[in-house]
Amino acid sequence: MHHTPPSEHSDLVTSSLPWSPKNNRRVTFNAYGGPEVISVVTEPAVASPGKGMARVRVMASSLVFTDMLIRRNLYPMLKTLPGETLGYDVVGHVEALGPETTGPAPGTLVATLTQVGGAQDWVNLPAASLVPLPGHLDPIKVEPLxxxxxxxxxxxxxxxxxxxxxxxxxxxxxxxxxxxxxxxxxxxxxxxxxxxxxxxxxxxxxxxxxxxxxxxxxxxxxxxxxxxxxxxxxxxxxxxxxxxxxxxxxxxxxxxxxxxxxxxxxxxxxxxxxxxxxxxxxxxxxxxxxxxxxxxxxxxxxxxxxxxxxxxKAHPDWFREDLTTLATLLADGRIAPHISGVFPPERAAEAHRLIEDGSVVGRLVLDLRGSGVLP
Ligand SMILES: NC(=O)c1ccc[n+]([C@@H]2O[C@H](COP(=O)([O-])OP(=O)(O)OC[C@H]3O[C@@H](n4cnc5c(N)ncnc54)[C@H](OP(=O)(O)O)[C@@H]3O)[C@@H](O)[C@H]2O)c1
Incomplete structure (x- = not known):
């Protein structure tokens, strides 16, 4: 485990976006169905993280076959309701930790599995679920890991x-x-x-x-x-x-x-x-x-x-260890995720169409690095 105490130094935050309660973009679906049910909603972002939680500024999330199954209510592992946020995983920077919470310090690049909820600019996640990664890695390349x-x-x-x-x-x-x-x-x-x-x-x-x-x-x-x-x-x-x-x-x-x-x-x-x-x-x-x-x-x-x-769930230690191993392989240039498209949230429906028609090779990635900030 690589937990470091919470830091007071918000200047460590590497996100290009300033924290604002107004500008959270999230990819959601209005009803179960085809790619046309996908929409992007901009609304107040998550509140401050509670005890045990960390606020993460998301840099990248999933665009995969499994997201399509969730949207169509065909996913065997999880019941998800229309209106929920898609996003099976998250790569981003920790921005703030909740009170009395230990976890990766603000500014740390982290990744975790969310199943849903990852496809938005900010998300509060259990601090203990975050796996710290070398900060120089490209979040887009980390996401497929x-x-x-x-x-x-x-x-x-x-x-x-x-x-x-x-x-x-x-x-x-x-x-x-x-x-x-x-x-x-x-x-x-x-x-x-x-x-x-x-x-x-x-x-x-x-x-x-x-x-x-x-x-x-x-x-x-x-x-x-x-x-x-x-x-x-x-x-x-x-x-x-x-x-x-x-x-x-x-x-x-x-x-x-x-x-x-x-x-x-x-x-x-x-x-x-x-x-x-x-x-x-x-x-x-x-x-x-x-x-x-x-x-x-x-x-x-x-x-x-x-x-x-x-x-x-059965082996959180394996997940942590294996993600660290995969990040090391990536950092050493020994693996190279095949990314055939990078889409901002506003083009998520287009990406889902490609996934549905079977034309995607390797991976598409949802890119949340851009600005969702309202004027
Ligand atoms: N159990 C888990 O924890 C877990 C984790 C990740 C994914 N999944 C699931 O695993 C499946 C694959 O995921 P993915 O993200 O890799 O999907 P994907 O990217 O959509 O995979 C499509 C691949 O399946 C091939 N394919 C299609 N029909 C085939 C057939 N009859 N025989 C052999 N290959 C065939 C396609 O080949 P062509 O393009 O050449 O047709 C393509 O290579 C999905 O059902 C996904 O939900 C499960």
Whole structure:
């Protein structure tokens, strides 16, 4: 833990925006639905932080598939109401600590997972949840580490305990988490095979991975073949849920791990507005419970259904340690998040449209560094 006592020195604050109760921009949604329900509201900012809280001037937040699920009321882990603020994570500078609160000193660059509420200029957050980071890092480049890289990293190293030299299969390889996994594999000495659509072949190969197209007619057989060639994969990191679990289990090496974390293929197949989607995924909160029970019932310690918020709750120390590790890899230039767009809050709906039509490679980032100050 890297807690320092509260500081009286407000001149340490590095935010370019002066504190004002008038100018908080937040990205919200008026109803469950498509990107058109997104709006940006400017209103009085958060009050002073209470005991145990810190006020953070946010520099960057998420624009990811999961935000889209939350907006459509399809997110299995959390019930969110229209009017709430989006933003699955936060990178920013501590501005003030609440009374009798210890935490990173004002001016410190910090990051944390919020699930909702991160996409606004200022937010009060529990001081103990903030992970201090080297102040010279670019907040835009740090932001993908919190959700996307963390999911890939913990899936590979905490869930599966993979070691250097192992061969992993990454399914949904050019998405936010998938590209993070390929980047980490390259940095940390894993061999990788990536599964994405045929248009992404060059990118996957550029990341140093072998490529298999999921839109090729014989793609299942190709994965079987690739598995057989090396005596099975050490880890299958699956963000698509395109194929049933037994298909993956037969592709694992002895002692290998399956780590499922996402449902992109299932969701795309159903179509974002389909009635069936609501029927199936409106019940996903229940669905996830069933999956977990199923995993326990299988009594297979090598099958994991990763849930970042649940993992952080169970092991806040791992989250802190792993985010620090990822920030060090970034600072040392060993990883390089693939950011294909940076959007201010006013263009958040446009970014959500790109996420929905499946055209995003890697990550989009919400940029809150600009001025939201009213004249
Ligand atoms: N469990 C957790 O804690 C956790 C954490 C983060 C994310 N997630 C979830 O994980 C999923 C992926 O997240 P993300 O942010 O990486 O999403 P994303 O950026 O939207 O990922 C899209 C990727 O999925 C690929 N894809 C689509 N259909 C596929 C199929 N049938 N087979 C293989 N790949 C397919 C796409 O390939 P093409 O573009 O080539 O079609 C693209 O590479 C989402 O469901 C998200 O909500 C869960």
């Amino acid at each position: 919190i959700l996307s890289y963390m999911t890939a990293y913990q899936g590979l190293f905490r869930e599966a305990g993979v070691s250097a030299g192992a061969h992993i299969l990454v399914i949904a390889a050019t998405g936010a988490v998938g590209l993070a996994a390929l980047d980490l594999a390259r940095a940390l000495g894993l061999r990788a095979t990536g599964v994405a659509s045929s248009r992404r072949k060059a990118l996957v190969e550029q990341m140093g991975a072998d490529f298999i197209a999921y839109d090729a007619p014989d793609f299942s057989r190709r994965i079987d073949l690739a598995a057989a060639q090396q005596g099975g994969f050490a880890v299958i990191l699956d963000g698509a849920s395109h194929e049933p679990l037994p298909a993956h289990l037969r592709r694992l090496a002895r002692g290998g791990h399956y780590v499922g974390f996402g449902l992109t293929a299932l969701l795309r197949r159903a179509g974002a507005d389909a009635k069936g989607l609501r029927l199936i995924f409106g019940r996903l909160r229940l669905g996830m419970k069933v999956l977990r029970i199923l995993a326990t019932r299988l009594r297979n310690p090598n099958v994991h259904f990763y849930d970042i918020a649940g993992r952080r």
